Amino acid sequence: METIFINLFKIDLNLEQCTKESFTDKYNIQKYLSELLDAIVSSSGDREYEFDETLMTTKNRILSIVKNLDEQIKQNECILLAQKLLVTELDVQKKIQKLNVEIQKGILVIAAAKITDADYKFIITKADYAEFVEEITGNTKSGLPLKKKIFKSFIADIKYANNDYTFQRIVTYDSNINHSVYWWKSFLELKELRDNTTNTKKAFELINNTVLAPLQKDHKTDYIKLWNSTVAYFRTKGEFDITYYAENVIGNYIPYDDSLEMSPLKTKITELQNKNKFDNKFEKDPLSITNRMKKELKLTNEIDLVIKQDIPNLSSIIKPKEEDGKKYIMVLSTDGYEYAKGL
Structure with a gap:
């Protein structure tokens, strides 16, 4: 220069x-x-x-x-x-x-x-x-x-x-x-060039599809934890800062699966930063992505678990259980218990 x-x-x-x-x-x-x-x-x-x-x-x-x-x-x-x-x-x-x-x-x-x-x-x-x-x-x-x-x-x-x-x-x-x-x-x-609503929609879409979705196949626990914290970040009003997201929401996460390396995820976020699809900082518009925050997890061919938004203390609400060689998922739910207690 x-x-x-x-x-x-x-x-x-x-x-x-x-x-x-x-x-x-x-x-x-x-x-x-x-x-x-x-x-x-x-x-x-x-x-x-x-x-x-x-x-x-x-x-x-x-x-x-x-x-x-x-x-x-x-x-x-x-x-x-x-x-x-x-x-x-x-x-x-x-x-x-x-x-x-x-x-x-x-x-x-x-x-x-x-x-x-x-x-x-x-x-x-x-x-x-x-x-x-x-x-x-x-x-x-x-x-x-x-x-x-x-x-x-x-x-x-x-x-x-x-x-x-x-x-x-x-x-x-x-x-x-x-x-x-x-x-x-x-x-x-x-x-x-882009308003806050456009920025919010595009940032959430690209992060969800490019950074998080590829984890779902081989790192399901880490995927749902990172998805949950990402939704929590987008759902709160205030400034979106891609550097903060990369360094804190992603960078500070300790994987459940030791084979998952976090550096490539941060690199992906940096690459998103250079594609000019959304601004690096903007005021988040949570209402514009309410429908996109819903997550459906397939449990069986007959049952899906639908998560409507981020869940505080996720690990205390959803727990795994293994008994007699069979694997279950437990969801803390008073209403759900009423449906299931007589089965």
């Missing part, structure tokens, strides 16, 4: 101004920015977007920066983008000040990187200003991991073909769990 353009601005809401930043220590600043851009570019992002074609200001400014050879034009467009973010954040700050919430002061990085002769990445990111100053002055104190220093990012893949530049894929990253609407909608003028 070759960085071909970079500009820095301090966004200060207290002073209500954005200022172009320059520093004498070129080595530290280049090192910091190189690490920052590498981390952003290698990220798969949280959510995929496209530009709102009714709002073209940000898109046109980015294209102007990419297309123009005139450095002064590039600088002016960057200044206008920084000023737009300042105005946007000032407006939001007025609305949330009663909540005792404050938008963090940050360093705005606007950069373009060349990947191949035809492929470029355009990056707009807001990072922790205090951390930035500490890094480039060599006075690092907190030692935060790089990802923690990044508040928000915009990464656009741009292709040059037939003497024109076109946007291929646009993703954002946001350290705020609620994904600040002002960043992607008001400032960047984007719209979500």
Whole structure:
């Protein structure tokens, strides 16, 4: 990756101004920015977007920066983008000040990187200003991991073909769990490629079919336990985070069957992450997949066990029993007992 353009601005809401930043220590600043851009570019992002074609200001400014050879034009467009973010954040700050919430002061990085002769990445990111100053002055104190220093990012893949530049894929990253609407909608003028319902349905379908279903043949106990915990995760409201799902719901599971390796399952989830069928983070919509959560397990040719949703303490509700060489399944059920006690 070759960085071909970079500009820095301090966004200060207290002073209500954005200022172009320059520093004498070129080595530290280049090192910091190189690490920052590498981390952003290698990220798969949280959510995929496209530009709102009714709002073209940000898109046109980015294209102007990419297309123009005139450095002064590039600088002016960057200044206008920084000023737009300042105005946007000032407006939001007025609305949330009663909540005792404050938008963090940050360093705005606007950069373009060349990947191949035809492929470029355009990056707009807001990072922790205090951390930035500490890094480039060599006075690092907190030692935060790089990802923690990044508040928000915009990464656009741009292709040059037939003497024109076109946007291929646009993703954002946001350290705020609620994904600040002002960043992607008001400032960047984007719209979500997929809504929460579409994301929920597609994520559950692919995880169920690709990651879990193959386990059912040879690892039935592990399959039903992982299916149960996956349904529990999807059935609770809140944010879906594919990294959290991979590392905690799947990654922390200890298999009943020693022959089941968990690493390949996590790899499958990572591969799903790269297929762009659903976003890596979104607000779950449990009601949209209620019917898909039902699981039917064949017990005999005449009897199926239907599980309508996840079961807390699954192992205390469903138990195996073996007696006189015969195998049974026991289900804790007062109503079921009433049906069966006279058989």
